[in-house]
Amino acid sequence: ISAISQRAVDEGLHFFELPGRRFIDPEQLFRIGRIIKRYNVRILHCHDPKTDFFGFLLKLRFPKMKLVSTVHGWTYRTRRSAFYNRLDKWALRRFSAVIAVSMNVERIARGCGISRTTLIYNAIDTDEWHPHSVRDTAALPLKDPGAFVIGYVGRISREKGPLDFVRVAEAVRRSDDKCEFVVAGEGPEFNEMRRLAEELRVVPFIHFLGQVSAADILSVFQRVDLLLSTSYTEGLPNNILEALSMGVPVVATRVGGVSEVINHNYNGLLTDAGDIDLMAEYVLSLKEDQRLTAKLIENGLITVREKFSFQERVKKIEKLYDTLLKRPIERPDSSCAGRSGAKKDNP
Known part of the structure; x- marks a missing residue:
C-alpha cells in the first residue's frame, strides 16, 4: 500500500x-x-x-x-x-x-x-505505461547480455502456474541456449519454483528478482522480449495489459478473462493451461519470427488504447x-x- x-x-x-x-x-x-x-x-x-x-x-x-x-x-x-x-x-x-x-x-x-x-x-494508464516511458533501464542479471529474455511478472502462487513457467524454460533451453528468463514477484510457491528449477538444471538461466516496485516493473518490461503467462485461473490480468502497453508480445493461457484481451495470432498467442510443449513452441517462434512479433506488438498497442x-x-x-x-x-x-x-x- x-x-x-x-x-x-x-x-x-x-x-x-x-x-x-x-x-x-x-x-x-x-x-x-x-x-x-x-x-x-x-x-x-x-x-x-x-x-x-x-x-x-x-x-x-x-x-x-x-x-x-x-x-x-x-x-x-x-x-x-x-x-x-x-x-x-x-x-x-x-x-x-x-x-x-x-x-x-x-x-x-x-x-x-x-x-x-x-x-x-x-x-492501464497509457500515459505511464508505454514503450518509451523509461529513460534509464536497470540492467538485468543476465549471463548473456544479448539473450532473448522471457518474463514472468506477478504473484508466485499455484493458480499462476509458476512451475509450468520453469518447465517451459527447460523445454526452450533444450532447443535454444540463447534464451534466459526473469521472475518478478514473490509468493508462497517461490521455494517450490526454485526447487524445480534446480531439479531441471535451469537455475543459472532463471533470474529471480523478488518483489519489484511499480517503477522497476517498467524497467523490467523495457528489457524483456516476451511475457509468458502460465496461469490456471485469472480475472483480467494487469500484467498482460502492462506488457501490451509497453510493446512486449505475450504468450498466455486461455483462462478467465485472458481471451477478452488476447485475440490469438492478432495481438498475442494463446494456449491451453498446462500445454508446456506449445508454450515453448510459441516462445521460440516469436524469437525467430520478427514479422509476427512486430504484428503482435502493433496490434497489442491498438488493443490497449481502444479497449482498456x-x-x-x-x-x-x-x-x-x-x-x-x-x-x-x-x-x-x-x-x-x-x-x-x-x-x-x-x-
Whole structure:
C-alpha cells in the first residue's frame, strides 16, 4: 500500500491509511465508521472479501450509503479462503453495484446470485505505461547480455502456474541456449519454483528478482522480449495489459478473462493451461519470427488504447457513481444465499 500512498501524496489527495491486524478488526472497522460519519460518505467502494464484509456491516449503521465493490475473481487456495469467498458472495448480493473486471467474472458473479453487476474492464494508464516511458533501464542479471529474455511478472502462487513457467524454460533451453528468463514477484510457491528449477538444471538461466516496485516493473518490461503467462485461473490480468502497453508480445493461457484481451495470432498467442510443449513452441517462434512479433506488438498497442484505456474506465465508474446517487434506497436481494483495504469515495 506504500506505493499507493506515495502516489496519493504526489497527487495532493486527502486519504487515510487504516492497517488491520486480522480479517475482522473491530478497531479498524470503528475508524472507518468514524470517517464515514465525519465526512458524510455517500459511496463506499470496496475491493476484496474483507472490505466487502466491512461494507455490509457498515451499511447497517449507515443505511443511506451506497455500496460498490470491484471484483477480480475468487481463488480457492485454502479452506479459509474458500470460507471467505462464500461469505464475500453472500455480502455482495446486498451491494448497490458490483463491478466485474471481465465478462467471465461477471458470468460467475451472476451465477452466484449477485444481480447488480456491471462490466467495467481493468485498464492501464497509457500515459505511464508505454514503450518509451523509461529513460534509464536497470540492467538485468543476465549471463548473456544479448539473450532473448522471457518474463514472468506477478504473484508466485499455484493458480499462476509458476512451475509450468520453469518447465517451459527447460523445454526452450533444450532447443535454444540463447534464451534466459526473469521472475518478478514473490509468493508462497517461490521455494517450490526454485526447487524445480534446480531439479531441471535451469537455475543459472532463471533470474529471480523478488518483489519489484511499480517503477522497476517498467524497467523490467523495457528489457524483456516476451511475457509468458502460465496461469490456471485469472480475472483480467494487469500484467498482460502492462506488457501490451509497453510493446512486449505475450504468450498466455486461455483462462478467465485472458481471451477478452488476447485475440490469438492478432495481438498475442494463446494456449491451453498446462500445454508446456506449445508454450515453448510459441516462445521460440516469436524469437525467430520478427514479422509476427512486430504484428503482435502493433496490434497489442491498438488493443490497449481502444479497449482498456484508464481514462475510459474512470469515466464509466464516475457514471456509475452518479447513477447510484440518484437511486432510491434499494432493498437487499432475497435470492440465494483473500482481498484487503478499503477505498472511501466522497463525491
